[in-house]
Amino acid sequence: MADTGFIPKEKWGAFIEGLSTKAQVYVPCLEGDTVLFRPFGKEKTLCFERPANSPPKSVIFPQSDTLFSFTFIKDPDNPQKTEVELKEHLDFPKTIVIGSRPCDAKGFTVYDRPYTETDTPDPYYKGRREKTTIVTMTCNSPSAGCFCTAVGGSPADKEGSDALITEVEKGYFIEALTEKGKEILQGPGVEDGKAYQGDATKKQEAVHSMVKNPFGPKGLGKVSPELFDNDEFWDNAVSKCVSCGACTYLCPTCYCFNITDEQTSDKGERIRTWDGCMYVHFTLEASGHNPRPTKFQRFKNRVGHKFSFYPEKYNGVIACCGCGRCIRYCPMSVDISEIVSNLQGA
Amino acid sequence: MANTINPYLPEIVTIKNVIEETPNIKSFQVVFNDPERMKTFTYEPGQVGQLSVFGVGESTFVINSPPTRMDYLQFSVMKAGEVTAALHDLYPGDQMGVRAPLGNAFPYEQMKGKKILFIGGGIGLAPLRTLILFMLDNRADYKDITIIYGSRTPPDLCYKEDLNEWEARKDVELILTVDAEYPGWKKKVGFVPTVLNEVAPSPEDTIAITCGPPIMIKFVLQNLAQLKFKDENIITTLEARMKCGIGICGRCNLGSKYICKDGPVFSLAQLKELPGAI
Numbered sequence: 292m293a294d295t296g297f298i299p300k301e302k303w304g305a306f307i308e309g310l311s312t313k314a315q316v317y318v319p320c321l322e323g324d325t326v327l328f329r330p331f332g333k334e335k336t337l338c339f340e341r342p343a344n345s346p347p348k349s350v351i352f353p354q355s356d357t358l359f360s361f362t363f364i365k366d367p368d369n370p371q372k373t374e375v376e377l378k379e380h381l382d383f384p385k386t387i388v389i390g391s392r393p394c395d396a397k398g399f400t401v402y403d404r405p406y407t408e409t410d411t412p413d414p415y416y417k418g419r420r421e422k423t424t425i426v427t428m429t430c431n432s433p434s435a436g437c438f439c440t441a442v443g444g445s446p447a448d449k450e451g452s453d454a455l456i457t458e459v460e461k462g463y464f465i466e467a468l469t470e471k472g473k474e475i476l477q478g479p480g481v482e483d484g485k486a487y488q489g490d491a492t493k494k495q496e497a498v499h500s501m502v503k504n505p506f507g508p509k510g511l512g513k514v515s516p517e518l519f520d521n522d523e524f525w526d527n528a529v530s531k532c533v534s535c536g537a538c539t540y541l542c543p544t545c546y547c548f549n550i551t552d553e554q555t556s557d558k559g560e561r562i563r564t565w566d567g568c569m570y571v572h573f574t575l576e577a578s579g580h581n582p583r584p585t586k587f588q589r590f591k592n593r594v595g596h597k598f599s600f601y602p603e604k605y606n607g608v609i610a611c612c613g614c615g616r617c618i619r620y621c622p623m624s625v626d627i628s629e630i631v632s633n634l635q636g637a
Numbered sequence: 638m639a640n641t642i643n644p645y646l647p648e649i650v651t652i653k654n655v656i657e658e659t660p661n662i663k664s665f666q667v668v669f670n671d672p673e674r675m676k677t678f679t680y681e682p683g684q685v686g687q688l689s690v691f692g693v694g695e696s697t698f699v700i701n702s703p704p705t706r707m708d709y710l711q712f713s714v715m716k717a718g719e720v721t722a723a724l725h726d727l728y729p730g731d732q733m734g735v736r737a738p739l740g741n742a743f744p745y746e747q748m749k750g751k752k753i754l755f756i757g758g759g760i761g762l763a764p765l766r767t768l769i770l771f772m773l774d775n776r777a778d779y780k781d782i783t784i785i786y787g788s789r790t791p792p793d794l795c796y797k798e799d800l801n802e803w804e805a806r807k808d809v810e811l812i813l814t815v816d817a818e819y820p821g822w823k824k825k826v827g828f829v830p831t832v833l834n835e836v837a838p839s840p841e842d843t844i845a846i847t848c849g850p851p852i853m854i855k856f857v858l859q860n861l862a863q864l865k866f867k868d869e870n871i872i873t874t875l876e877a878r879m880k881c882g883i884g885i886c887g888r889c890n891l892g893s894k895y896i897c898k899d900g901p902v903f904s905l906a907q908l909k910e911l912p913g914a915i
């Protein structure tokens with residue numbers, strides 16, 4: 292059984308530390324009462340007990356990323372003439388994410404389709420994605436608001452991960468899912484996993500039933516076209532929203548961005564930063580015209596993208612992995628699962 | 638596609654010529670710094686490019702010179718905000734960045750053997766110009782060509798040299814209009830949609846292509862419907878704020894379609910299927 296392994300509890304820390312000598316390792320760290328993915332360091336307090344507040348999407352899709360830098364070079368013979376020189380930034384380090392949840396890993400697969408499976412793949416995303424190993428951990432305690440099982444996922448889902456770790460009584464059972472995942476089994480302290488396979492399977496089945504299903508016994512059905520195009524429905528659904536955009540930044544499947552230039556003296560950078568369709572400026576044109584001027588139109592676009600437009604484009608795949616973050620951390624308690632549930636009509 | 642390895646990386650071009658079309662529109666004729674690229678670069682009428690002023694940003698403009706005339710690529714820029722203002726400060730010899738071609742093209746193959754009706758307003762003549770010049774360079778492929786073009790005042794008419802030439806040609810009918818009476822103006826006076834109704838072209842075997850300010854497009858579409866043009870024979874181009882230009886950044890979508898990639902050219906039949914398009 293070359294594709295599984297086991298790490299005893301007492302060797303877990305050494306295992307992560309060992310990996311961090313070979314690659315940039317990101318782990319969920321406790322900061323105050325928040326869990327965030329950070330580069331591993333011995334001084335960090337790791338926290339694998341609950342899903343991180345923010346998904347690890349920034350590891351592959353940084354919140355701010357330099358696409359290229361530009362330098363203006365004056366022609367020494369003709370001060371009127373300036374050449375511009377561009378330099379791409381396409382070198383990415385080998386990286387391992389340990390402790391993402393299945394919903395986080397599925398988030399990357401939602402990115403993969405528009406970012407890599409096109410005639411114009413995004414070299415920044417693709418480069419980092421290829422250099423990154425996603426080591427996911429079976430969810431041991433779903434949080435309030437989680438609904439992964441209702442959108443095709445599960446607390447032990449393997450989609451998008453290179454390896455899946457399941458915590459069992461004496462330690463961590465690892466299952467390699469890809470070639471990159473197999474490399475993880477070469478990490479320090481990894482023992483034969485065969486004896487723990489059964490325990491891991493039991494654990495995975497047990498957590499499955501702990502996730503609530505907001506869509507009722509019939510599950511997620513078809514969106515009612517009448518409700519979807521009813522402005523009043525959206526206006527009511529989102530009346531509380533304050534357009535803060537937190538839902539988009541914390542969402543593992545939200546991938547909108549902005550591109551801006553920053554310049555100091557004779558050089559500068561073109562930068563890509565996270566953006567969100569919940570912001571009024573997102574679609575504002577120079578003429579003052581805005582195709583989505585009201586917050587209900589913007590929210591309709593956000594929900595529509597995840598539950599209607601993206602599925603239409605990509606074989607019915609829903610672009611929401613049910614991580615529940617937008618529900619847990621929305622300051623106004625706007626609940627996407629409730630809205631989608633209502634969208635299905637009576 | 639612009640650059641298959643890195644679609645975000647502009648190619649550097651040098652401005653050869655700047656034409657002041659109107660008080661707030663300038664045309665830039667540019668060539669790639671790499672002379673080889675000028676030979677390998679291909680595009681189709683209707684496709685757009687992202688122009689970069691490094692340090693300021695990027696904006697979207699249609700390539701308004703046709704692929705049948707490859708001495709340079711021409712972009713016309715109406716001053717609207719930051720990037721367009723910075724572009725207006727550039728002169729021959731200056732460099733800028735181009736990511737092109739982006740988006741889809743006019744269905745010019747399907748237009749072969751048909752009568753063509755162009756209806757443009759203001760800077761909206763830019764995308765039409767590409768197709769008009771392309772058709773004039775392949776004149777035998779198309780039947781009657783009629784162009785209805787208007788602007789607010791005579792000085793606001795773009796491409797005055799082209800207009801003179803088209804007016805002189807026997808195989809093109811050009812109808813010019815301005816919104817209100819103007820000293821010395823002897824041609825039509827009135828909004829483009831109204832003039833369209835006066836001209837009342839037959840929908841028989843005809844494709845109508847329109848581009849201009851949203852309000853003009855709205856009434857032109859209504860009037861074309863009254864003239865019994867079928868939705869699939871009406872072609873227009875859409876605008877939306879763009880950044881990536883390759884269907885990722887999420888800015889320009891109408892439902893599941895991205896104006897930057899699936900557009901900017903759509904038939905009215907296609908637009909009626911899209912939420913909030915018209």
Ligand SMILES: Cc1cc2nc3c(=O)[nH]c(=O)nc-3n(C[C@H](O)[C@H](O)[C@H](O)COP(=O)(O)OP(=O)(O)OC[C@H]3O[C@@H](n4cnc5c(N)ncnc54)[C@H](O)[C@@H]3O)c2cc1C
Pocket residue numbers: 575576577578685694695696697698699712713714715716717718719720721722760763764875876877878879880901
């Ligand atoms: C497919 C297409 C073709 C176009 N062709 C032409 C053309 O040939 N000639 C011309 O003068 N104009 C054209 N436009 C409109 C032109 O892109 C905008 O006027 C221009 O981007 C305004 O930029 P700004 O930076 O000066 O304005 P600002 O308000 O400073 O804009 C900031 C940013 O907003 C975006 N933006 C703002 N308004 C628009 C808009 N209407 N459309 C797209 N992006 C916008 C740009 O990305 C810009 O970087 C076209 C737009 C599209 C979508």
Ligand code: SF4
Pocket residue numbers: 531532533534535536537538539569617620621622623624625
């Ligand atoms: S987090 Fe809540 S309040 Fe903020 S934009 Fe999203 S739905 Fe609106």
Ligand code: SF4
Pocket residue numbers: 538541542543544545597610611612613614615616617618627
């Ligand atoms: S929409 Fe909400 S529940 Fe769905 S993936 Fe995004 S943050 Fe998670």
Ligand code: FES
Pocket residue numbers: 878879880881882883884885886887888889890895896897898
């Ligand atoms: S401009 Fe980015 S998706 Fe169209």
